[in-house]
Amino acid sequence: MNGKLLLAGIGGQGVLFAHQLLARCAAEQGYDVTGAETHGMSQRGGAVVSHVKIRSPSSPQPAPSGQLGDAPLIRQGTADFLIAFAETEALRALPFLRRGGTLVVNTASPRFLDDMTRAGLDEHVTVRALDAMAIAERLGRRSVANVVLLGFASTCRAFPLTGDALRAALQGHGSKSWQSNLQAFDEGVRAGSDPHEPSH
Amino acid sequence: MTQAVVLGNEAIARGLIEAGVQVMTAYPGTPSSEILPAVLTWKRRLQLNIHVEWSVNEKVALEVALGASWAGKRAAVAMKQVGLNVASDALLSAAYTGIVGGLVLIVCDDPGPHSSQTEQDTRLFALFAKVPVLDPATPREAKAMAHAAFTLSEQFRVPVILRPTVRVSHARQNVTLADVAARARPAHFKKEPARWAATPRHRLLLHEELNRKLETVEAAFESSPFNRQSELTARRSPLGVIACGVPYASARELLDEFGVTIPVLKIGTVYPLPRKLASDFVARCETVLVLEEPDAAVELQLPDRRNVHGRLDGTVPNAGELTPEVLHAILARLLTKAALLAPAAPASPWADFAKSLALPARPPRLCPGCSHRSAFYALRRIFPSALYAGDIGCYTLGTNLRAVDTCLDMGASITIATGLYQAYRLNDEQQPIVASIGDSTFLHSGVTGLANAVHTGARFVLVILDNGTTAMTGFQPTADDTRLADGSRGPRVAIPKLVRACGVRYLRESDPYDQGEFRAALEEAAAFTRDDDGGVAVVIARRPCVLYDRSPLDAQPIAVEVTDECDGCKYCLVAFECPSLLLNPATDKVEIDRATCVDCGQCIDGCYKGFIIEKEFASPVPGSLFRTP
Numbered sequence: 001m002n003g004k005l006l007l008a009g010i011g012g013q014g015v016l017f018a019h020q021l022l023a024r025c026a027a028e029q030g031y032d033v034t035g036a037e038t039h040g041m042s043q044r045g046g047a048v049v050s051h052v053k054i055r056s057p058s059s060p061q062p063a064p065s066g067q068l069g070d071a072p073l074i075r076q077g078t079a080d081f082l083i084a085f086a087e088t089e090a091l092r093a094l095p096f097l098r099r100g101g102t103l104v105v106n107t108a109s110p111r112f113l114d115d116m117t118r119a120g121l122d123e124h125v126t127v128r129a130l131d132a133m134a135i136a137e138r139l140g141r142r143s144v145a146n147v148v149l150l151g152f153a154s155t156c157r158a159f160p161l162t163g164d165a166l167r168a169a170l171q172g173h174g175s176k177s178w179q180s181n182l183q184a185f186d187e188g189v190r191a192g193s194d195p196h197e198p199s200h
Numbered sequence: 201m202t203q204a205v206v207l208g209n210e211a212i213a214r215g216l217i218e219a220g221v222q223v224m225t226a227y228p229g230t231p232s233s234e235i236l237p238a239v240l241t242w243k244r245r246l247q248l249n250i251h252v253e254w255s256v257n258e259k260v261a262l263e264v265a266l267g268a269s270w271a272g273k274r275a276a277v278a279m280k281q282v283g284l285n286v287a288s289d290a291l292l293s294a295a296y297t298g299i300v301g302g303l304v305l306i307v308c309d310d311p312g313p314h315s316s317q318t319e320q321d322t323r324l325f326a327l328f329a330k331v332p333v334l335d336p337a338t339p340r341e342a343k344a345m346a347h348a349a350f351t352l353s354e355q356f357r358v359p360v361i362l363r364p365t366v367r368v369s370h371a372r373q374n375v376t377l378a379d380v381a382a383r384a385r386p387a388h389f390k391k392e393p394a395r396w397a398a399t400p401r402h403r404l405l406l407h408e409e410l411n412r413k414l415e416t417v418e419a420a421f422e423s424s425p426f427n428r429q430s431e432l433t434a435r436r437s438p439l440g441v442i443a444c445g446v447p448y449a450s451a452r453e454l455l456d457e458f459g460v461t462i463p464v465l466k467i468g469t470v471y472p473l474p475r476k477l478a479s480d481f482v483a484r485c486e487t488v489l490v491l492e493e494p495d496a497a498v499e500l501q502l503p504d505r506r507n508v509h510g511r512l513d514g515t516v517p518n519a520g521e522l523t524p525e526v527l528h529a530i531l532a533r534l535l536t537k538a539a540l541l542a543p544a545a546p547a548s549p550w551a552d553f554a555k556s557l558a559l560p561a562r563p564p565r566l567c568p569g570c571s572h573r574s575a576f577y578a579l580r581r582i583f584p585s586a587l588y589a590g591d592i593g594c595y596t597l598g599t600n601l602r603a604v605d606t607c608l609d610m611g612a613s614i615t616i617a618t619g620l621y622q623a624y625r626l627n628d629e630q631q632p633i634v635a636s637i638g639d640s641t642f643l644h645s646g647v648t649g650l651a652n653a654v655h656t657g658a659r660f661v662l663v664i665l666d667n668g669t670t671a672m673t674g675f676q677p678t679a680d681d682t683r684l685a686d687g688s689r690g691p692r693v694a695i696p697k698l699v700r701a702c703g704v705r706y707l708r709e710s711d712p713y714d715q716g717e718f719r720a721a722l723e724e725a726a727a728f729t730r731d732d733d734g735g736v737a738v739v740i741a742r743r744p745c746v747l748y749d750r751s752p753l754d755a756q757p758i759a760v761e762v763t764d765e766c767d768g769c770k771y772c773l774v775a776f777e778c779p780s781l782l783l784n785p786a787t788d789k790v791e792i793d794r795a796t797c798v799d800c801g802q803c804i805d806g807c808y809k810g811f812i813i814e815k816e817f818a819s820p821v822p823g824s825l826f827r828t829p
Contacts (some may be wrong), residue, residue, distance in 0.1 A: 010562065012796075019372065020205070027205045027374040034338060034373045037207070039230055039315075045779055046564040052372075068338045071449035072371035075524035077548035092559050095548040119553060142795060 003160030004074045007050040008093035009085030014146035018083070019050040021150065025161050025169035026054045036072035047089055054160050080160075083153050085132075085146060087112055099124050104153040106132040106145060128156060128192070135187050141177075144184035151188020163189050202377050206238075208368040211339035211375050212278075212306055213238030215346025217248070219302070220381035221276045223268035224252045225261040227644065228673035229280030230315035231369040232308040236278055237674075240686055242380075249383050254676050254685045257610070257644040258283035262290045262305065266359075269303040270396065271389045274350055278306040281322050282609065286645070291359065292329045296406040297395055298357040298413075301385065302350035305331075309365045311494035311521040317592070317609060319519060321495035322363045323470045330410055332417050333361040334426065335470045335492075337449040339373040345426065345468065355420075356413050363470075365493055367446040367521075418472035426468025427477060432484060437463050438538040440485030441531075442478065444470060444498060447491040447522045454524065454531055460540050467492075473501035482508065489515065489534055493522050509534070566597045568780040569753060569798035571743030572665050575712035576603035577776055577806065579634055579663065582722045586632040586661075589617040591646075593638040594672045594745075595665050600777050604636065611645025613637045618649070618658040632726065633660035639695060640670040640678040647698055653736050654703040659729040661722065662738045664695060667745040675748045699738050706737035713743055715805045746798055758801025759815040762790050766811045776806030 005022060009015040019037055026033040035052040051074045076095040083104045084090030090105045097103060105112065108131045116127050130152045136145035147170070154163040163185075170181050206214065213235050216224065226236040236252060243250045251268070255261035258279040265275035279287065284307050291305070307325075310316040326333035334349060336342035342364050349360040394402045421427065440463040443451050448466045455462065465481045467473070470492075482488050482504060490499040490510035495518075499510040509515035516522070516530060535541035566573045572595045579588070580603055590596055590604030591613035598604035606616050617635035624631040637646050642664050650662065670676040677683040679693040699707050706728040708721040718741065725737035746753055768788035772781055780797040781790055790812075803812050 011564075023205045023372050023374075027203060032374060033205060034371060036367055037370045037372060039234075039370050045562070045567070047562045068341050068449060069373050070338075071453045071524070072338065072367045072373075072446060073450060073524050075450075075454075075528060076551060088559055088562070091554055091557055094554045095551040097548075097550060099549050121550065121553070124549065 001158070001160045002056055003054045003081065004079045005052040005054070005081045005083060005160070006074055006079040006093055006096045007052065007083050007085070008089040009048050009146075010089060011045050011048050013048070013085040014143065015048045015050050015085060018085075018146050018150055019052060021166065021169055021173065022052050022054075022161065024173065025166050026052075028169055028172075029161065029165055031056055032069055034070040034072055047092060049093060080158070081153065081156070083149065085149060094121075097125055102126040102128065102156050102158075104149065104156060105129045106149050108133060126156075128152070130188070130191055132188065135191065136184060139180070139184055139187065141180055141184070144181060147181045147184040148188040148191075151185035151190075152192040153188075155189055155192030201379075203374050204377055205372060205374045206339065207234055208339035208342055208364060208371045208373070209234035209308075210238040211343040211373070212346045212362065212364065212369075214242065214375070214377060215343040216276045216304065216350075217242045217246070218378050218380050219347040219350040220274050220383050221304075221350070222250055222273040222301075222383055222385065223265055223275035224250060224278075225255045225265045225275075226278040227255055227258045227261050227283055228670050228676045229283050230673055231310060231366040232278045232280045232283070232306065233673040233676070234369070235306055236685065243686070246380055248380070252685050256679050258287040259290055262287040262294075266290065266294050266299070266303060269299040269301040271300070271387045272385050273301040273387065274385070275301060276304045276306065279308075280316065281307055281309045281320055282316055282318060283307070284322055284325055285320075286610065288325070288329070291325075291331065294359050295329050295331050296403060296410055297398065298406075298410075299353060299359055300357075300390075302353035303359040304346065304349040304353060305359060305361045306346070307361055307363055308369045309363060309494055311365055314366055317607070319494045321493075321497055322361060323492075323497035324495055324500075326361050326363070326471045327497060327501075330414060331359050331361055331471075332356075332414075332469070333363050333471045335444045335468055336362070336364050336368050337445050337466070337468070339368060339371050340375050341426070341468065342368050343375055348426070352417070352420075356417050358410070358413055358417070365446055414472050418474060421469040421472065421474040422477050424469045424474070427466060427474060429463065429465045429477075429481060431461050432463045432481075437485045438487065439534055439540065440465065440481060440488045441491060442467060442481065442488055442498060443491040444468070445493055447493055447527060450522070450524045450527050451491050451531065454528055458531070458535065458541055460535055462535075462540065467498050470497050471501070473498060475501065475503055479503055487534070487538070489530070491516065491522060491527065491530075563600070564597060565600055565777065565779050566594065567746060568778055568796050569746040569800035569802070570594070571667055571712050571741065571745070572598060573601065573776070573778065574715065574743070574802050574805075575636075575663060575665055575718070575741040576601040577802075578712060578715055578719050578722060579603050579636070580775065582719055582726065583632050583634055583661075586634045587620055589613045589620065589633065589635040591635075591637040591641050593641050593665075593670075595636060595638055598636065601775070609645075610641055611637070611649050614646055614649035614653055614662060617660045617662070618653045618656070621658045621660050630730065634663065635660055636663045636665055638671075639664065639666040639668070639680055640676070642695060643679050643693070643698075647702065650699065650704070650736065651702045658736055659734055660736060661725045661729060662736055663722075664699070664738060664740045666695060666740050666742045667748070668742075669745050669748045671745040671748060675745070696740060699740070704736055704738050706735070707740070708738075709740040709742055711743050712741040713800070713802060715802075746800070750798075753798060753800060757799035758804070759799045760792060760797075760801055760804060760812055761815045762792060763811045763813060764789075765809075766790050767809075769809075771808065772803060772806040772812065776803055778803055778806070781806070
């Protein structure tokens with residue numbers, strides 16, 4: 001399945017790690033993957049956005065640009081998923097999301113959903129919110145909130161990568177803390193699958 | 201052959217490795233900084249015999265690579281676009297002399313700009329310098345071009361520029377890793393004074409030789425695989441597109457999305473432009489749109505521009521990045537005009553909503569615990585009415601503390617301060633002037649300016665912010681370090697000795713975390729600039745970057761708390777400006793953000809009312825409890 005994923009957060013929240021994980025996983029699944037990252041000045045606490053485009057071998061690009069791969073940037077209004085690691089960045093990056101797309105957002109505020117409803121957005125997009133930071137804190141590592149949110153995102157309908165594929169990519173990532181990352185990912189998956197989990 | 205998902209800059213490095221690069225030099229700068237480290241990674245992994253160095257600046261880096269090329273080695277040098285301004289003296293001359301081993305410059309442009317002081321187009325620099333330039337659209341193509349650039353360079357004996365933009369350098373894509381060439385070239389410099397030490401008479405001959413080389417390069421580019429045209433029809437098409445680099449990839453995608461089939465010519469070899477290929481294409485279209493970044497290099501070279509639209513006639517904006525949104529608007533307009541497309545819907549259904557929220561901007565800030573903040577805070581206290589000449593690095597963010605009034609280019613803090621001093625001196629005015637510069641930037645371009653300032657009798661305070669690393673671009677070691685790029689050891693070029701050698705007679709080294717001692721040093725320095733026998737006074741603010749080396753902080757953590765007396769005056773938020781100080785709107789009191797605070801204790805000085813205090817007994821180190829705030 002093809003997919004355009006936009007990741008939005010603040011420098012230091014692990015947006016680059018999430019991007020690398022998704023890209024690596026997609027390539028391991030035999031997909032073509034192209035994306036754009038934010039480096040430099042904005043990493044000092046600034047807004048960070050990552051573009052990830054995944055293309056399955058069954059729907060290759062038209063011939064002329066086939067060898068080059070996709071263009072690195074996602075155009076506004078065309079992203080299938082917006083995965084936001086902070087509320088403000090969800091709103092800032094909202095123009096990228098397409099009609100019928102899914103917003104996955106890390107938020108501690110149950111009011112966020114109400115605000116989206118008031119703005120009438122929930123009629124056109126699916127909003128799935130989770131307090132990923134609370135779960136990460138419960139696990140004793142605030143830094144894994146990004147992985148919790150990815151686990152949660154993987155349970156969304158039409159997400160282009162399966163939870164199993166992402167777990168495999170996490171294990172093969174070579175990071176020293178892959179075990180705690182895996183635990184965090186599974187907690188995110190559980191929160192996405194369990195209707196009783198307080199994911200608002 | 202294996203697949204790997206890599207950053208564009210890593211793909212370029214891999215291309216260089218596969219082509220057999222043996223000397224790799226660079227000065228770090230976004231978006232080019234990841235190229236050299238990736239070369240190092242493969243050097244180590246594949247145990248390759250490669251010299252890799254972080255040079256002190258881009259001119260040095262280019263000349264080192266050029267010297268190696270003259271001795272027959274394949275050499276590459278990486279820099280950001282403004283780095284080429286620094287290296288331009290060497291480049292323009294090297295175009296005349298030519299090379300022996302392949303010489304490839306990777307110069308990364310920054311349309312936007314995202315992390316640079318200009319949006320300059322390196323492809324126009326290539327035109328000016330008469331050096332071939334390649335313009336990749338994606339990491340995959342950049343990798344192929346990096347390899348091909350060496351072949352091209354050796355075939356025509358010219359330096360070749362590979363010019364990715366930030367969206368290629370920082371794109372991430374799956375690429376194929378191919379075999380790595382053997383490195384068995386002898387080092388052999390063949391003496392040829394008429395070339396390598398040419399006098400003006402020989403320079404004319406070399407210029408004529410260069411012109412002939414460029415003619416043959418252009419002929420070769422007519423059939424280069426990096427240029428390709430599609431959807432050409434027998435009939436003249438109402439609209440055709442010539443595009444390069446990322447705008448090509450984005451435009452291609454947009455045309456597919458629109459479902460429109462029009463002729464497209466992709467140009468990867470921008471200079472010298474294959475003019476026959478381009479002219480034939482233009483002749484087969486009624487109008488042609490040229491899409492390229494960040495300026496007009498292909499458009500300028502088109503022999504007949506009568507039916508051509510682009511930057512020169514204002515069809516394409518003359519500043520800013522050609523994002524998919526900008527391209528969408530341009531293409532939709534021209535396609536609609538050519539009756540090839542019905543008027544398009546707005547790009548995003550939520551754009552207006554998001555705009556209506558008026559979200560606060562999230563500007564970059566100095567990190568919690570950054571020693572630059574402490575230094576700037578002290579500067580503002582001691583020199584409330586100074587003119588602050590700043591420089592390029594993390595510490596440009598001293599603007600947030602109003603301790604940076606100017607930022608021009610690498611090393612300009614010292615020279616702008618000199619000029620400001622001379623201007624006020626002419627009017628017999630004593631205006632306090634403070635220049636601030638980082639350790640790596642001082643070594644890059646500060647030393648010459650300092651020698652000049654001392655020699656010409658300028659008077660100002662120079663603060664060298666020495667945090668032990670090139671922090672902004674990813675912690676590359678400086679020459680004031682015993683670590684070299686590849687982890688081996690080398691002699692340290694000590695900044696204090698350089699300062700002394702420039703003739704500076706007032707020099708103090710001080711830890712800006714020790715506000716008392718640091719401010720005393722600043723006051724002394726200020727007095728020296730006013731002395732009858734005074735001059736430039738230098739204070740080196742020495743404290744490691746908290747992201748790079750946390751050990752001093754961990755050895756002596758100072759946890760702080762805000763007392764109930766906090767009256768919400770916001771002084772600390774404005775003057776000390778630490779991201780870990782937050783105003784709680786409900787209580788109207790400042791709070792410490794425990795998630796980001798690094799326990800540096802520096803904000804104790806940031807509240808002059810004394811409402812930020814050390815948390816009692818919170819520190820495991822007894823000594824720190826006795827530290828005076």
